[in-house]
Amino acid sequence: xxxxxxxxxxxxxxxxxxxxxxxxxxxxxxxxxxxxxxxxxxxxxxxxxxxxxxxxxxxxxxxxxxxxxxxxxxxxxxxxxxxxxxxxxxxxxxxxxxxxxxxxxxxxxxxxxxxxxxxxxxxxxxxxxxxxxxxxxxxxxxxxxxxxxxxxxxxxxxxxxxxxxxxxxxxxxxxxxxxxxxxxxxxxxxxxxxxxxxxxxxxxxxxxxxxxxxxxxxxxxxxxxxxxxxxxxxxxxxxxxxxxxxxxxxxxxxxxxxxxxxxxxxxxxxxxxxxxxxxxxxxxxxxxxxxxxxxxxxxxxxxxxxxxxxxxxxxxxxxxxxxxxxxxxxxxxxxxxxxxxxxxxxxxxxxxxxxxxxxxxxxxxxxxxxxxxxxxxxxxxxxxxxxxxxxxxxxxxxxxxxxxxxxxxxxxxxxxxxxxxxxxxxxxxxxxxxxxxxxxxxxxxxxxxxxxxxxxxxxxxxxxxxxxxxxxxxxxxxxxxxxxxxxxxxxxxxxxxxxxxxxxxxxxxxxxxxxxxxxxxxxxxxxxxxxxxxxxxxxxxxxxxxxxxxxxxxxxxxxxxxxxxxxxxxxxxxxxxxxxxxxxxxxxxxxxxxxxxxxx
Numbered sequence: 335x336x337x338x339x340x341x342x343x344x345x346x347x348x349x350x351x352x353x354x355x356x357x358x359x360x361x362x363x364x365x366x367x368x369x370x371x372x373x374x375x376x377x378x379x380x381x382x383x384x385x386x387x388x389x390x391x392x393x394x395x396x397x398x399x400x401x402x403x404x405x406x407x408x409x410x411x412x413x414x415x416x417x418x419x420x421x422x423x424x425x426x427x428x429x430x431x432x433x434x435x436x437x438x439x440x441x442x443x444x445x446x447x448x449x450x451x452x453x454x455x456x457x458x459x460x461x462x463x464x465x466x467x468x469x470x471x472x473x474x475x476x477x478x479x480x481x482x483x484x485x486x487x488x489x490x491x492x493x494x495x496x497x498x499x500x501x502x503x504x505x506x507x508x509x510x511x512x513x514x515x516x517x518x519x520x521x522x523x524x525x526x527x528x529x530x531x532x533x534x535x536x537x538x539x540x541x542x543x544x545x546x547x548x549x550x551x552x553x554x555x556x557x558x559x560x561x562x563x564x565x566x567x568x569x570x571x572x573x574x575x576x577x578x579x580x581x582x583x584x585x586x587x588x589x590x591x592x593x594x595x596x597x598x599x600x601x602x603x604x605x606x607x608x609x610x611x612x613x614x615x616x617x618x619x620x621x622x623x624x625x626x627x628x629x630x631x632x633x634x635x636x637x638x639x640x641x642x643x644x645x646x647x648x649x650x651x652x653x654x655x656x657x658x659x660x661x662x663x664x665x666x667x668x669x670x671x672x673x674x675x676x677x678x679x680x681x682x683x684x685x686x687x688x689x690x691x692x693x694x695x696x697x698x699x700x701x702x703x704x705x706x707x708x709x710x711x712x713x714x715x716x717x718x719x720x721x722x723x724x725x726x727x728x729x730x731x732x733x734x735x736x737x738x739x740x741x742x743x744x745x746x747x748x749x750x751x752x753x754x755x756x757x758x759x760x761x762x763x764x765x766x767x768x769x770x771x772x773x774x775x776x777x778x779x780x781x782x783x784x785x786x787x788x789x790x791x792x793x794x795x796x797x798x799x800x801x802x803x804x805x806x807x808x809x810x811x812x813x814x815x816x817x818x819x820x821x822x823x824x825x826x827x828x829x830x831x832x833x834x835x836x837x838x839x840x841x842x843x844x845x846x847x848x849x850x851x852x853x854x855x856x857x858x859x860x861x862x863x864x865x866x867x868x869x870x871x872x873x874x875x876x877x878x879x880x881x882x883x884x885x886x887x888x889x890x891x892x893x894x895x896x897x898x899x900x901x902x903x904x905x906x907x908x909x910x911x912x913x914x915x916x917x918x919x920x921x922x923x924x925x926x927x928x929x930x931x932x933x934x
Contacts, residue, residue: 344610345568345662348428357607358709361408369404373397375755382748386740392733399726402719403762410769412606413599417773426605426667429572432565433558439473441540441564443556444623448527450484450520451828452547454493455925457481458501460550463918467553474508477556478539482527483516491516524616525632525648532627539623546617548832550579552671552914559620559666570661571653572620573613574672575601579915580908583678583834584897585888589804590676591903592797594669595770602667610662611709616649618672622661626652629659635699640692640824647693650717651700654710658703671914673907678834680885681845684808688815689825691721695816725813731874735856738863753870760873764798783906793903803884806877810849837889842882853878 342351376396380389416422423430445468447461461479468477481498485491494516502509513535522529528544536542541563543556551574559572575597578590605612614621630652635642645651653663677683697714738744761768771794774780784790815823843850856875860868868875877884887893897903907915 345660346429346566346610347568348566349609354607354609357609361405361412361607365401365405365408368407369400372400372404372755372759375751379748379752379755383742383744383746386742388733388737388740392730392737395726395729395733398719399723399730400759402716402723403759403765405716406600407762407765409600409603410596410765411603413601413603413766414769414773416602416606417599418776422602423668426602427664429562429566429569429664430666430668433562435561435565437561437564439476439557439560439564441476441560442538443477443541443543443560443620444480444531444535444539445477445543445545445556446480446482446528446531447545447547447549448482448484448524449494449547450524451487451490452485452830453832454490454497456832457547458497459918459921459925460548461545462501463914463921464545464551464553464556466917466921467551467914468556469508469553471553471557473553473557474511476560478511478513480513480515480531480535482531483514484520484524484527485516486520522632522644523646523648525645525652529627529631532623536623536627542621542623542626544617544619544621546674547830548675549576549617550673550914550918551618552912555671558670562666563620563622566662568661569664570622570625570656570659571612571614571663573615573663573665574618574620575665575667575669576615576618576672576674577669578676578905579673580905580911581676581678581834582891582894582898583888584890584893585680585683586676586678586834587894587897587903588797588800588888589683591793591905592767592801593676594905595774596766597770598667598669599769599773600766601665605665605667608665608709608713610664611657611707611713612653612663612665613713614649614653614656614663618674625656625659625661630655633700635696637699638822640819640822641696641699645693645696646825647690647696647717650694650713651697654700654703654706654714657710658706671912673915675832677830678832679837679889680804680807680881681837681842682831683804684811684845685825686830687808687812691724691812691815692819692825694718694721695819721812721816724809725816728809728813731856731871734867734871735860735863744864749866756870764801767798767801783909785901785904785909789901789904797903800888802873803877803880806853806874807846807849807881807884810852810878811846814848834891834894835889836891837886839882839886842885846881846885849878849881853881 343349344351344354376393380393416426445464447457449457461481465479468474481494483491483494485494495514498514502512505512515534517527517530520526541560543551545551555574559574562572563569577594578586581587581590632645632648632651634644657663677686694717697718700714701711774784774790781787781790784793853875857868857879860871901909
């Protein structure tokens with residue numbers, strides 16, 4: 335028998351390294367078996383009448399597109415199982431127990447808000463609210479607050495400076511814990527912003543908690559994370575599970591209702607086997623500064639932008655480097671007072687998605703990083719596959735419409751088996767959200783937190799329809815962008831429009847006409863050659879044709895007000911707002927009053 339005292343452990347000493355390897359083997363075997371089964375099933379369907387060029391292309395695209403959904407199913411089912419267990423946190427996140435102990439806060443922590451051409455009033459209101467929430471715990475003296483600006487628009491920069499000066503004037507003695515710095519260049523993007531902080535002030539603090547301009551965290555949550563960090567010196571990054579805050583935008587409201595339910599089981603399931611090689615999402619996380627500053631330098635990639643040069647998606651690379659340095663990277667897989675705002679319109683959503691896409695595709699040049707863990711290398715591959723599968727799925731849809739032209743006798747085509755595979759994959763695609771919905775339905779009293787059984791059930795149905803339409807509208811834009819990457823197309827890193835606003839049809843069509851054109855061509859070709867296929871494909875293809883009206887409708891303030899009035903797709907924080915969200919509303923109201931008096 336193995337001596338437990340000699341069993342290899344993860345750096346924090348909390349888990350058996352052999353046990354984590356065993357879990358990863360289970361995840362690999364389970365996902366691999368499903369993946370292989372799907373490939374054999376598809377091969378049987380495509381080869382029924384002999385293989386054509388189109389058949390071979392569909393099969394090749396499927397091998398690229400399927401892995402993301404396959405592992406998503408495994409994470410969702412495993413996560414749902416774990417969420418139903420009372421000892422799930424002990425099995426998945428043994429470090430979390432230290433956060434529940436009322437130990438003294440001794441570490442100095444920097445709360446950082448990184449901004450670039452954002453609405454200063456909006457951003458400062460959130461940081462002020464975080465400070466007030468921390469101060470209310472009685473531990474405020476251990477925290478300092480930094481506004482790290484990369485703003486390059488002079489008028490916005492002037493507003494930032496004025497807002498910071500007014501904040502310091504109101505804080506009195508606490509003003510010594512407030513800092514503002516505006517860089518003259520955006521070198522290194524957000525990662526460079528954090529690097530500059532580490533070089534200037536990092537030695538003054540043990541931890542930092544980076545926040546985006548739309549981030550919000552409660553004081554109790556922050557203290558809990560700091561206590562966990564204090565208790566485990568080899569914990570390098572602790573990522574909180576970030577959820578969407580209540581939104582007035584219909585688009586954000588619908589998106590985050592589904593995202594929340596999908597993320598909960600998915601994160602729990604993936605954390606079970608990822609363990610000490612967890613994710614870092616770049617914000618709302620506790621980061622140990624010393625190893626971050628010394629070991630997490632991002633390399634400049636060979637070649638020219640968009641895939642060479644400075645790294646856009648810094649967070650996952652920093653997680654990989656932190657783990658290489660001998661420190662664990664963990665996620666706290668439970669909803670715990672950590673919030674963000676989601677994009678208010680389809681166009682803003684795709685802008686954000688394209689930034690992530692370009693950044694993740696840069697990881698292709700990092701796969702040969704020396705000394706990183708096998709699990710860390712897999713995480714980089716997985717981040718790449720998140721977007722590689724998008725054009726593959728788009729190609730499958732296009733090739734499916736062209737299938738009747740490949741010269742095969744369609745009478746031999748096993749339509750029933752193809753429909754079965756299609757339905758199975760639709761369930762796999764929706765599995766994380768369905769698992770989250772099921773978890774709420776099975777937990778006594780949980781549906782009341784979402785407005786009751788009728789509102790919750792209706793919200794689930796509406797969100798599933800929304801997600802299918804959104805998928806079509808976004809995947810084609812991502813596919814076209816990825817083609818553009820090959821020819822040097824790049825995104826512009828800038829501030830986001832985070833507040834709800836309407837979209838005109840002209841604006842929507844200007845950004846989404848390729849979807850409309852692509853969808854119309856699909857409908858015409860498929861309608862003429864295979865009307866039944868057109869009907870079956872509607873869940874995946876309707877979103878192309880109606881992308882522009884869909885964008886206008888989901889950005890409509892009237893629809894947002896209606897959903898809010900009906901409490902459809904409501905979040906628990908809307909039904910019973912927590913103190914941190916109430917405080918944010920009060921801070922925003924006070925800022926508006928002060929601004930009105932200033933201009934009177």
